[in-house]
Amino acid sequence: MKKLLILGAGTAGTMVANRLSRMLEDGEWKITVVDQSETHYYQPGFLFIPFGIYKKHDVVKPRRDFIPPGVELIISPVEMIETERNRVRLAKDGRYLDYDFLVIATGAHIRPDQTPGMAEHEWRRSIHDFYTLEGALALARYLRTWPGGRLVVNVVDNPIKCPVAPLEFLMLADWFFRERGMRDRVELIYATPLSGAFTKPIASKLLSGLLEEKGIQVVPDFMIERVEPDAKKIISYDEQEVAYDLLVSVPLNMGDEVVARSGLGDVLNYVPVDKHTFVSPTYPNVFALGDAAAVPTSKAGSVAHFAVECFAENFVHYTDGLEMPHKFDGHANCFIESGFGKGLLIDFNYDVEPLPGRYPLPGVGPFTLLEESEANHWGKLLFRWMYWHLLLKGKELPLPALMSMAGKQRLN
């Protein structure tokens, strides 16, 4: 019996388990999934928690509910991936798991400890995050009684999970403070290490007015070196200072420490793999999927979903010694909340930047691309249901895995 071992039961790992348990021959394969905790988080929902739109129960469910029958789930941290010996050592009982094929789907995590001054006495007081459930809940509590002032959102460095989330946070904050009748007492500032809030030419052209309309100031080229938690300011490597009353940080994102410990990571602990097939260039029986992979696409659930669809079919061929039929194109599809019950949609891949137009979807679409609409907001909220009921379970969705140009307008 051949053994497939999946590390991580998040979005990517769970989808791999579901897809492959259906696609691989019964009796020929044993599939095992390892994760360090029992709880599955709907991470895209964290964004809504600070503003009271979602509660904790909207974003958590037991991991076991999504692991199909016949697949073993082991709850334990992983100590070491021993690729030379095709085995993994678990923290629990020092147990070893052998594998014929390994999928690393251990995700990315925020690391406030990597920025001096951040994770100290003001952490979760005047410095918050919304990339963890605890952080989002703490921020929700804080905002309920915050009297107003300078709210600074700072991205420490890229890549980050869900790259549009900081902008969505600011646009939702604008809406939230307006609804509470205190927008005039709040300054919204976005300090980004990139050259602007939008960096792709067409998106910049179409969307830069959006932030201006909402009174969101952008501080570009701000590469944070440290936080001064008592003086309440962030300082960049070239000594620019931005003062805040409330700092909402998107701390440095890094891959899991087990990747680093096992000598499999790049400078940010992401696993280098082929961007079309996710196979390791060093170990032909090792793959990395989802946020754990060092590939030049967005770290997002939609990408993991499209990637897993390509990967699963490829894997069935690959393990039979056949050529892999699909080349993943970096397809991403993300709703962007813009506040006031509206949203935008972007759909792009490695080669095609987000374009305007219409995104066709049988039954509910079309959605407007790079343009605000109420349908996009409902699409984003509907997506949570789809995530729990269809996507994680690896069921067919009416969304093409590879990007399609249907409905898109080519500018230039």
Added chain:
Amino acid sequence: MTTRVISGKTVQVNEEGFLLSPDEWTKEIAIEIAKEEGIPELTPQHWKVIEWCRQNAVNGRSPTLRQITAGTGISTKEMFALFPKGPAKKVAHIAGLGKPEGCV
């Protein structure tokens, strides 16, 4: 898409003046773009960074600042001294590579 002549060579550039094809890059072009970026002279330290970035570019896209500092051993502070204000973007421009981008 437009073309421009930099130090006697015609190259394709995007709206912000970044080279579209890293293969069209020459050292003379680098010197010229560096001047436009406010760096009058490229020192051996500058060249070390530029060459490392060109060797480690993936699909013509420049490495991130964190990758550059880890790969070259040059600190972030020093990178800001060498390429003031947005070193990752400046190096990409001078090295004929794509600038660091977000998804929108």
